[in-house]
Amino acid sequence: MVELRVRAGLTTRGAARRLGISSASLNRTENAKREASAEELGGMLAVYRAGEADRKLVLDLAGARPAPGWLGLAPDPPPLARFEATALSIVDFAPHAVPGLLQTAAYTRAVHTHGGDLGVALDERVRAQARRQAVLSRLSAPHYAAFLDEAVLRRPVGGSAAMAEQIRWLVSRARQPGTTVRVVPFRHGGYRNPGRFSLMRFREAAPVVYVEHEGSSGFLDGAADVERFGAIAASIAAAALDGLDSVNLMNRIASDHERA
Template identity: 40%
Template sequence: MARSKQQDVWEFFGELLKEHREAAGLSQGELGRRVFVSGAYIGLFEQGIRKPQLDVAKRIDEVLQTGGIFERTWRKLINKSPYASYFQAAAELEDMATKICEFESTAIPGLLQTPAYARAVVHASNPLATDDYVEETVKGRLDRSAILRDATRPMYWVILHEAVLRIPVGGPAVMAEQLDHLVVQARNRVALIQVLPFAAGAYPQMGKPLKLMEFEDAPPTAYTEAVYSGNLLDDPAVVKRAQATYDLLRAAALSPEVPLTLIESAAEDHRRCTPTT
């Protein structure tokens, strides 16, 4: 699988952690207990598979008496990321996932966005941003989608609320192009796409996105997002509840064969609204 652009430097973080832990004469389990995570997670940090939260990096500094080296390194790595700080860890994990399940109720997921659609989303959130900022942000978003073109791409399962198909992000022409892209990705078996119809009424996780990720050599995670904040969840009980929520969404959604016709119909509706010259 294609490596994350920052995977190498996070592995350096892990090597540094291992060096300081062993110099302090602590096992992974002992350090884990002192910073309130499991020894297994310390092992994942040291392998560069998982990235610690900032508060964990600070506690490691305190326990190992490093003078703040892990907090400074963490901040440096986060600042180099092309993603928002609250999404950075989730974006890194996408690269290593063997399966990604995603639900969106308001927008096309970033992994499936076209350049024009992504540009419209960025403009909407940053109306006074410079062109350079917009293009850099769009590029970062599109670079993420490279994992879907990799020979060992993850299984990607997406559930979209029908509202996502109807909101003319970027205008009718941009939206029609975006929906055409969804159909192509589904027909090429890059993504399995379902639609949760308006007729389903109330549904779990109303108004909130949900992303589930599974890995070959690490526990699964769940990611949810709110206004300028994200929650990467790896507590087994919480992840299990998130998986049950996704199962309920999947059960309420239209079967995979039906949505393509619905998406194509929505694309034609947007095309009919496109101004002619």
């Protein structure tokens, strides 16, 4: 792993910062004085941009054999924020909840309360989400496109008032340069829905797809996977309303929540 880190041009301190762990912990791991968790191992392979052969070798040595191209991680891993921060473009698909980059603090609290976070852990979740969202306010912000199922807007997560506030925030973000928010309406009927994913493209590095399910998440970096999710994103875009119609629908739904 040291060789992969050096090849990626990262110091121990720089790599640890991207992984969300201390440099001391990473040093102990590299010196075989500490065993990396499966989540940390997946994060290292993602941050170090390990190729298929190196990834297979590391996972075989660790006794872990996930599906090819799959880098397993815990939900909302630190590498996700790092990838978002360096991406040229991000396409987010949200079938069940507002994407993290667009959540209000009240919405984030409601989502993670349902997930079992309370007290200090919940407060840190909200702060971490705010730090992630700062990427969309930079002068060099990535082009960001979010596609939401109408169900995301209809469900009053955190209560009607909090949901109205969340949708009004989505509308304000949709009016910002470089940001698009589009809705797949109920009236469209069925469409291809693979679950939550984010397709990120970079200036020099190869694209990656972040996928998320209950209790786990990870990155797919195989060319076939990127092509497949690119096609899925295009099919979702074809099913979604355009930007103006999406904003009009969001405003109507916000008004429904405010009257509830």
